Amino acid sequence: MKDWPDAIYRTLKAAGVRQVGYVPDAGHKRLIELCLADKEMRAVVLSTEEEGIGLTAGAWLGGARGALLMQSSGVGNCINHLGTVRECRFPLLMLVTMRGQKGEFNPWQVPMGQATPAVFEAMGVVVHEANSAEEIAPTVDAAARLAFGSYQAVAVLISQAVIGIKSFQDQSSR
């Protein structure tokens, strides 16, 4: 199942997501392109991931639903602002493509990748893991319901095994 990014896109549309903040990641390339091409969505390129926490909080204040796309290395950048989300009970939907997991070729990615679930959980974020392509869209759907229906901060961690980048050469050629 190679079209899992398309399935995520359809899920975000069905969930009524109108603002999508992102710091690019090779794993999110296709999804970002779909969001940028959608006239009903506002895809917002961020200079750093924590900006997306502010963006989606502001969207919710204004009555709109947002989502945040990032790589696991960006999770650490968000920590203090996850405190704001928790204190205010802002709904937050984050889709995180994982690095530093199975078969990682860049040692600098490993510490943050391995710490990602613990960091999220320490800040009160509910973590859903998606370990195969087939389960990604249903997991995103469940996460969106939990986020917007129950005002929770939820992160879907998309396994590196699904993204399947094997080397620097592989990454840059995508």
Place this chain on the structure above:
Amino acid sequence: MKTTMHRRRVVEMLLEDRKGLLVVAGLGSTAWDITAAGDTALNFPLWGGMGNAAMIGLGLALAQPKRRVLVLTGDGEMLMGMGSLATIGVQKPRNLAVVVIDNERYGETGMQRTHTAAGVDLAKVALACGFRAARQVRGLGQVASLRKAIHASAGPLFAQVKVIAEKIPLVLPPRDGGLLKARFRKALLGAQADLD
């Protein structure tokens, strides 16, 4: 830096007859300033999350394109989120203004000098990032015209208002984040806010 302006007077003038203006205030003195001008449900004063006030303003402005959104924040808070000026410059929301009340100090932590005290020009940064207009404000006459621009000019608009570094009494807004969020949404969106 020469200025004779007091921050509370500047903010009071900017928020005079504010109509439906939606206001986000950054952590610290600007949150107290907007409260001194009159606490209202359409104020969202931040008690944390330093560096993200402008981005909350962007999300709000994109969600509410027919309303005017004002982010009021301090120089220290803006410096922490300087990348957000680039992000706003890309999106170019016409209804967003970011106004930095610049006393060139970290006012809540002992009045240490910030980068703007050494000459960092945030208005030039904003202009370089793609804001439609950016200005430095040094006199109360310019504050009156800034207020008009916040309500009427095509944004994104940026202003860096130089004020005296002074220790003044705190005027604190409610600090329960859930309450601040809920009252803002209810005032803006009506009863539907609690049902979405």
